[in-house]
Amino acid sequence: MDEQPRLMHSHAGVGMTGHPGLPQHMQEGAGGADGDGRKQDIGDILQQIMTITDQSLDEAQARKHALNCHRMKPALFNVLCEIKEKTVLSIRGAQEEEPPDAQLMRLDNMLLAEGVSGPEKGGGSAAAAAAAAASGGAGADNSAEHSDYRAKLSQIRQIYHTELEKYEQACNEFTTHVMNLLREQSRTRPISPKEIERMVSIIHRKFSSIQMQLKQSTCEAVMILRSRFLDARRKRRNFNKQATEILNEYFYSHLSNPYPSEEAKEELAKKCSITVSQVSNWFGNKRIRYKKNIGKFQEEANMYAAKTAVNAANVSSHGSQANSPSTPNSAGGYPSPCYQPDRRIQ
DNA sequence: TTAAATGATTTTCG
DNA sequence: CGAAAATCATTTAA
Numbered sequence: 001m002d003e004q005p006r007l008m009h010s011h012a013g014v015g016m017t018g019h020p021g022l023p024q025h026m027q028e029g030a031g032g033a034d035g036d037g038r039k040q041d042i043g044d045i046l047q048q049i050m051t052i053t054d055q056s057l058d059e060a061q062a063r064k065h066a067l068n069c070h071r072m073k074p075a076l077f078n079v080l081c082e083i084k085e086k087t088v089l090s091i092r093g094a095q096e097e098e099p100p101d102a103q104l105m106r107l108d109n110m111l112l113a114e115g116v117s118g119p120e121k122g123g124g125s126a127a128a129a130a131a132a133a134a135s136g137g138a139g140a141d142n143s144a145e146h147s148d149y150r151a152k153l154s155q156i157r158q159i160y161h162t163e164l165e166k167y168e169q170a171c172n173e174f175t176t177h178v179m180n181l182l183r184e185q186s187r188t189r190p191i192s193p194k195e196i197e198r199m200v201s202i203i204h205r206k207f208s209s210i211q212m213q214l215k216q217s218t219c220e221a222v223m224i225l226r227s228r229f230l231d232a233r234r235k236r237r238n239f240n241k242q243a244t245e246i247l248n249e250y251f252y253s254h255l256s257n258p259y260p261s262e263e264a265k266e267e268l269a270k271k272c273s274i275t276v277s278q279v280s281n282w283f284g285n286k287r288i289r290y291k292k293n294i295g296k297f298q299e300e301a302n303m304y305a306a307k308t309a310v311n312a313a314n315v316s317s318h319g320s321q322a323n324s325p326s327t328p329n330s331a332g333g334y335p336s337p338c339y340q341p342d343r344r345i346q
Numbered sequence: 347t348t349a350a351a352t353g354a355t356t357t358t359c360g
Numbered sequence: 361c362g363a364a365a366a367t368c369a370t371t372t373a374a
Contacts, residue, residue: 236353281354
């Protein structure tokens with residue numbers, strides 16, 4: 001047991017001054033005391049240890065092999081393994097449990113919803129689909145923005161995927177490397193498969209925490225993109241003249257009950273090249289604003305009433321009677337269908 | 347530059 | 361949930 005300090009010493013000596021210093025050291029330390037033979041032994045052993053560093057890898061390998069072939073090896077190794085098994089079992093309890101990690105799930109869900117991690121291309125997010133629908137007919141105006149948005153999004157997606165793949169690959173490489181190493185070592189060192197498994201899971205955890213950072217920053221990027229582009233919905237554009245005409249026509253011709261059914265909304269949306277929810281918005285705004293100041297809308301009401309009347313006349317009589325339809329607009333003295341302000345809108 | 351108009355969003359209510 | 365009401369943010373007309 002008393003070799004220990006000397007071993008340390010010699011190691012330190014080796015580290016600093018190299019082999020040449022060793023013999024003197026030995027002699028000095030083992031100077032003038034009891035069993036000379038024993039000291040000699042120790043000296044030999046140390047000598048051997050020191051020379052190992054000079055040996056080639058082949059020699060080391062051979063030595064290892066020799067060790068492996070030692071007749072006591074299997075028995076000792078089994079004992080070691082047994083002991084190890086017992087101690088490892090006691091350690092085991094603390095670890096293991098793997099929480100699904102709410103944060104990671106949140107990030108995953110968001111990436112999926114944003115169409116970053118989901119299936120390639122296709123419709124992308126629901127928002128994008130809705131936007132596409134909105135700009136489907138006459139949407140040359142905002143489709144530029146959307147293509148820009150989508151380009152940026154796919155850029156993010158591409159970066160995300162390549163990075164993810166890189167991580168995946170690195171993780172696999174590292175894992176196999178470690179596993180090979182452990183397997184190799186398990187011949188000279190008791191390593192249970194469970195231990196390897198644990199090591200692998202540790203590695204995976206590490207890598208997935210790195211992946212989480214990637215996901216986090218991707219989410220942030222998408223959020224920024226959203227706030228810059230999608231939130232520009234708020235940067236609205238007025239509906240075109242034709243669309244407002246159609247909407248107003250419907251509104252004033254159903255003034256007693258200006259609540260278009262779902263089907264009616266869909267039809268209006270199609271006619272106006274806007275979405276159903278935009279139709280709903282429009283009617284919501286119109287109803288409240290009409291109710292709030294009926295006087296202000298009187299003229300408009302008259303105008304549209306006249307218009308629909310004329311249209312009806314046109315359709316029914318097929319233009320055979322009078323040629324007046326060409327002047328519907330001034331709307332001054334047309335038989336205004338006296339709007340009872342408080343019909344249905346409370 | 348300002349006020350009105352207007353589409354969208356948020357909050358409240360049945 | 362859908363509509364009313366309040367509010368926001370932008371566009372347009374003055």
